[in-house]
Amino acid sequence: MGVMVFGLARSGTTLVSDLLTIPGRSIVISEPEVYKQWSRATAARVHRLARLVGLDIPEAPPEPDAYGGDYQRYFDEVMLPAMGKLPLWGIKNVDFSGWRFLFKNYPPQRLILCVRDLRDTALSGLDRICRLGITFRGSGSGIMRDEAWVLSGLAYSVHQLMEMQKRPHLLVRYEDLASDPDARKRIADYVGLDRLQEERLNIKAAEMRRAWEIEKHQGGIGTASVGRFASEPPGPARALAERLWRLLPEYSRTFGYEVPPADPALSDHDFALRRPAGAAPIDYLDTESWSWDGPHQFEPSFAQRRARIAVAKVIPAGVKVLDLGTGAPSLTSLLPTKAPPLHGDSVARAPGFLVSALHRGELPPIGSADLIAILGMMEHVEDPMALLTRLAGTGRPVALSYHAADDTGTLDRRQFGWVNHLTRAELEAAFAAAGFRCKAHWAFDGRQSLFHLTPLAGRKSAVADKAPAR
Template identity: 45%
Template sequence: MTSATGPTDAPTGMAIAIMGLMRTGSTLITDMLSQRGRSLILSEPNILGMWSPNTVERIHQLAINNGLDPGPELATPERWLRYQNYFDAVLLPQLAKLPLWGVKYVDLTDWRQTFERYPPRRMILTVRDLRDVVISAIDRIGYLNLAFYGRRYMRDEGWVLTNIAYNVHELMILRQRPHLLARYEDVVRDPELRQRIVDYAGLESMAGTRENLAAGGFSRQWELKKHGGTVTAQSVGRYASEPPGPVKALAERTWRLLPEYSETFGFELPPPESWIRGHEFQRQPGSDTNPIDYPKSESGLWPGPTRLEPSFQLRHARLALAKRLPEGAMAIDLACGTPALSAMLPKGRRHIPVDMAQRGQRYRVAPLHEGKFPKVPEATILLALHVLEFLDADLPRLLRRLRRYDLPIVATYHATEDTEGVDRAALGWINHLSREALLAAFRRAGFAVQARWNADGPQSFFHLRPISVEKPESPPPPGVD
């Protein structure tokens, strides 16, 4: 028996583990293999992790939905020293009643300890084109409002890059074990492959319900609505439909940073001359040591890799600006990607996420890369945080278009003399202005300029005030008094 102080060595009977990157169809396969009364795959049970009320509630509901009896009350840290103690004492005996049970993880930090404690008889690896993974991850953050929780747990572009890079390293190790490979693009198109997955797990047929999505409650309804509750190829090739801009640039950069993933799993390989080399997130040949301290990616205080990364520069800009918006401000956040700034703002400030693709219910969608901007008459300030480098090769033209809002703007930019030795094109930047040229472009567009050069390493902040506006409602850029 397991006590509140520690686990025992009771047999687990775990049949299968589904391991992969986020947004690779792992939940789809999990639900394919979860049949009420016969089999249950737990999605992200976090058995060895810290207490998570959301996880506890979801797994509890999932067990009830499957006809198991996890008890009338949710587990709490007051009663159980660790969640694993509760899992071993309460859930594991219930799971043992089923012919088949298993787990699904896309957070691969604890897989070694999990496999040692609950060794799976079989393993499925889920993969997908890395570019699609990045864009789908950004979309998921927007739809589920995962951007920033309690000023502690980041879910932004920097986290996406780090999470994918870390888990690619772990997947390259996991693939050395016996497994069935399930490429998302093939799973959704090929019913014969789906049946092979079912056979591999030891089942006769595929489940007709989406148990893990249902247990996730309202938060996953956007996915059910998108696919109509069935298996579709609607999300295959997501990258191809992504307009030019910061998100697409991040997808391309991640793809070029981790070419061994594409080569190993049979995806389009970036041209060798475009590979990013000498980066600390890269996998070292012949080494199973992961170079990334993944848990730090969730902290706003972690500066990220030593090499300049646009996603972390954007994080720094948001953190610097969040507390400086005045009460009552209504901010248009252009080409924002994730809605991270929304949860960072103090009460009394409103945030309007604007991007080129629909990434959530609150987003305003507009083809910004074509110079077409939405009408937002209630706005009081415009934010262009780490987007001026991405949207238009002719930056002065972009600034003239922004001037039509007749609003103060807080912007960031990396001038050429501040980024010497940096491959700007490799970062996805499409214009390259010096300090002098940048100031001239601001002024010709009709702005008075307050600048804070190198306020964050090579990143500079600007407060642009339309000359016709006497008293702007916006703060100066971070670091400017």
């Protein structure tokens, strides 16, 4: 293999692979998933890319039956000989699971590593989940795509990347790739090409599912996504990005990014990097699992996951839910039927998102929602009473989560970006003053409470009045 491109998801790896994919001269396949179970979608995407660059392969995509369902067999028997006729071929991955096995079986002559400010990477990961609608399909699928997955998956990838970067490589920082033509020239020089490709062939082969990226950068390479964190309003998404950055200061120090202040409280965290060389405290399969409890330490993203799972179990089929402070729109995919989703957040993470300054207690238009869910957001609201009063004014029932100060005595609440610290008594008083009747399920997971709030003069609640399962 001429070159392998590896990096964190959302760090510019696909752009690099497209720059290095020139019809008749070179190909770098984005996520070929050589060792995974045969996927017709992946096989078709790789086949389309191969045809776009002019490889001598059959016109029709491969069928699994012809290769015993073994995708690696197809890759080795068909793709490798065809790619071997080009001056340069390679693959690009953001999946670090099994990377040592991959290097052993397809050893690259050159390695390009892509990095990006961790805060921007985390937020871009959330935006991608929203844009592509890749959340999860409940416990039956076994797979999660939510804030907890972003946190743990990126932490896992950083651990692996820190080991991989000990090998000879060309480092490509997303910020430089987007802004500096010399950085792009260094890529071409490194692999022995006299020019780079302008057309985004890997994205084209994926049937333009990520066309919004091309539109955002007006068809070229631009800096529109550099410094993404700076524009993120206060809330759980911003706190998640900052949390990841603070958990892994060695990453920022190694790759030349702003280094967070030292925090001794995080040095013993399950996701921390200060461990014996090569130790991997995070198992990749755990990050994928819907039922994983996460690290031993308290993490708000896992609490938000638990709240969504619990609330979804008591919402009847057909109820139209407005999910406020959505982040990843995972609640919708947990509901018993897929009523048209309504998602609201402080930024438009995807088309159709309702935008308002939630952290200041402002609501978007409620529209036809039967129920409002606000899970993982309330602790970030500057004026909780203003938000509750506005919620009651909608006449809709509300499913709300909160970590009461009484139940979090061992936590430093401010380290999670929380700006209010209400006790159980203060919460009950606030609900009543806003005009709600409250059914509370206190500390249902040990610290977090769930509330079924019904406006005193509003419609009958659509939520079953029973305690959620843990």
